[in-house]
Amino acid sequence: MSEVARVTKVEPRTGHILHLWFADGVDKDVDIRPLIRGGIFQSIIDDETMFRAVTIDEELGTIVWPNGADLDPEVLRHDLKPAWAEESGVNVTDRRAV
Numbered sequence: 001m002s003e004v005a006r007v008t009k010v011e012p013r014t015g016h017i018l019h020l021w022f023a024d025g026v027d028k029d030v031d032i033r034p035l036i037r038g039g040i041f042q043s044i045i046d047d048e049t050m051f052r053a054v055t056i057d058e059e060l061g062t063i064v065w066p067n068g069a070d071l072d073p074e075v076l077r078h079d080l081k082p083a084w085a086e087e088s089g090v091n092v093t094d095r096r097a098v
Contacts, residue, residue: 005077006061012052016045018063022077032071035082040069 009021016033036044043050044065057064062073075082 004061005073007056007063007073007076008061010054010056010063012054016051018054020063020076022073023061024077026077030076032076035071035075035085036069037084040067043067044069 003024006023007020008023009027011019013019013029015031016036017029017031019027019029021027033045038045044067045051050065050067053066054063055065056062057070060070060073062070062076064070072080072082074080
């Protein structure tokens with residue numbers, strides 16, 4: 001079984017792109033806009049200052065924001081659909097590492 005993905009470092013870029021470093025040595029730019037929608041993510045979508053406040057939760061091994069929002073590191077590392085997209089059948093395949 002492969003190791004669970006863990007984000008070790010994050011750097012906000014322009015738009016909704018984050019440069020992410022993973023524990024397995026991979027690093028890449030990920031456009032998170034197609035992965036997030038409304039609710040807890042609305043302030044991250046609307047406010048660049050909030051978007052740029054992203055940090056790493058070392059216990060969870062993923063990115064988090066001050067309002068409690070986070071993203072599954074497996075989704076970020078392996079270009080998977082977030083749970084809400086799986087459940088609703090939304091296509092987010094146009095979002096890949098950039």
